[in-house]
Amino acid sequence: MAWRFVLFLFLSSLSATIAQPAQPATVGHHHRTVPPRLTLNYYAKTCPQFDQIVEDTVYNKQSTNPTTAAATLRLFFHDCMVDGCDASILISSTPTNTAERDQDINLSLAGDGFDVVTRIKNAVELACPNVVSCADILSVATRNLVKQVGGPFYQVQLGRKDGLVSMASHVEGNLATVNTSMDQMIEMFKEKGFTIEEMVALTGGGHTIGFSHCNQFSNRIFNYGSPSGVDPTLNPVFANRLKQICANYQANPTQAAFNDPMTPGTFDNMYFQNLRKGLGLLGTDQALMNDPRTKPIVNTFAANQSAFFDTFAQAMVKTSLVGVKTGKHGQVRVRCDRFN
Ligand code: HEM
Ligand SMILES: *[C@@H]1O[C@H](CO)[C@@H](O)[C@H](O)[C@H]1NC(C)=O
Ligand SMILES: *[C@@H]1O[C@H](CO)[C@@H](O)[C@H](O)[C@H]1NC(C)=O
Numbered sequence: 001m002a003w004r005f006v007l008f009l010f011l012s013s014l015s016a017t018i019a020q021p022a023q024p025a026t027v028g029h030h031h032r033t034v035p036p037r038l039t040l041n042y043y044a045k046t047c048p049q050f051d052q053i054v055e056d057t058v059y060n061k062q063s064t065n066p067t068t069a070a071a072t073l074r075l076f077f078h079d080c081m082v083d084g085c086d087a088s089i090l091i092s093s094t095p096t097n098t099a100e101r102d103q104d105i106n107l108s109l110a111g112d113g114f115d116v117v118t119r120i121k122n123a124v125e126l127a128c129p130n131v132v133s134c135a136d137i138l139s140v141a142t143r144n145l146v147k148q149v150g151g152p153f154y155q156v157q158l159g160r161k162d163g164l165v166s167m168a169s170h171v172e173g174n175l176a177t178v179n180t181s182m183d184q185m186i187e188m189f190k191e192k193g194f195t196i197e198e199m200v201a202l203t204g205g206g207h208t209i210g211f212s213h214c215n216q217f218s219n220r221i222f223n224y225g226s227p228s229g230v231d232p233t234l235n236p237v238f239a240n241r242l243k244q245i246c247a248n249y250q251a252n253p254t255q256a257a258f259n260d261p262m263t264p265g266t267f268d269n270m271y272f273q274n275l276r277k278g279l280g281l282l283g284t285d286q287a288l289m290n291d292p293r294t295k296p297i298v299n300t301f302a303a304n305q306s307a308f309f310d311t312f313a314q315a316m317v318k319t320s321l322v323g324v325k326t327g328k329h330g331q332v333r334v335r336c337d338r339f340n
């Protein structure tokens with residue numbers, strides 16, 4: 001299959017850099033991908049059960065709670081974009097520190113993502129105490145969940161340490177919101193080392209599953225500044241449907257709509273086909289269709305699912321290496337929600 005080939009090329013160029021000594025993964029306030037010293041078989045000797053534990057736990061959790069895949073994928077993305085893939089998102093706040101997960105944007109992170117990591121960690125600690133990091137658990141669990149709902153498989157390098165810092169104040173500027181402009185979005189991804197094509201693939205992969213709360217798109221369907229009162233880039237039939245779903249959203253803030261109204265639980269390229277019909281739920285989703293830099297990429301992914309899967313898989317490997325900490329720059333947490 002073609003994506004294996006692309007991944008092979010990517011991993012070969014990566015292996016040339018892996019031999020370098022570990023360096024601090026962050027530079028100033030912005031995070032650069034410094035080649036970390038990770039390996040595919042990091043736990044082969046110290047925790048041979050790791051793969052099987054993740055596989056079983058993830059499978060059971062997703063089977064009983066189908067929202068787990070989307071919850072975990074989003075959690076992983078938010079972790080990696082803020083201070084790197086170091087499980088800083090899993091830390092609970094204390095009386096003296098407001099943690100990353102308690103920043104406004106995390107209000108809507110679904111509990112199933114945290115729960116699946118906790119379940120894996122509990123099982124792994126029984127089999128091989130103090131060995132496997134929470135950051136590696138989140139990376140592998142995400143990969144397995146993406147695959148379980150229909151997405152591509154990719155190899156995950158291991159050996160990440162858990163971070164020593166988790167602060168709500170570090171979130172701002174690292175995660176886009178529904179009102180982020182296309183220029184800003186491209187710049188945010190570029191700062192982390194992603195191309196525009198990778199940005200489009202990651203966003204489409206994230207939003208081909210899961211849901212968004214009505215307050216994230218209500219301004220597109222209620223009292224929008226256009227003659228119809230609805231965002232003209234929205235498909236009118238879809239807009240009416242959303243108005244029904246969100247009729248009471250102010251009284252009931254849990255009301256939400258599927259990100260991909262056509263195949264909401266399946267990881268496929270339907271998101272891109274949707275954008276071509278005005279079925280993009282968030283303002284930033286539909287904007288991908290209306291910008292000359294991203295539109296051709298949307299069209300390619302809408303027409304060719306393997307092109308999308310190849311780029312997504314490669315971009316997820318890249319995401320999983322952002323700001324990774326090794327050696328003394330981190331620790332293996334005993335509990336994922338607390339520093340040791
Ligand atoms: C690029 C700009 C992006 C923006 C502005 C954005 C914004 C959002 C928003 C507003 C929601 C709904 C949150 C709520 O319910 O209130 C959401 C959901 C989600 N996002 Fe994104 N996102 C972006 C990119 C990504 C990427 C790159 C990924 C992963 C690779 C991702 C994965 C997800 C997932 C899986 C959900 C559904 C979560 C669930 O159902 O629990 N997003 N996103
Ligand atoms: C996005 O901007 C619009 C227009 O200013 C505003 O009505 C809406 O509440 C904003 N959405 C969010 C989620 O901040
Ligand atoms: C679809 O994408 C794959 C992989 O990127 C590529 O090899 C293939 O030629 C493309 N197919 C078409 C019909 O363009």
Ligand SMILES: CC(=O)N[C@H]1CO[C@H](CO)[C@@H](O)[C@@H]1O
Nearest residue numbers: 101102103106107109110111
């Ligand atoms: C899932 C989760 O922990 N969400 C938290 C995000 O932040 C809010 C606001 O502080 C908390 O109340 C949530 O528990």
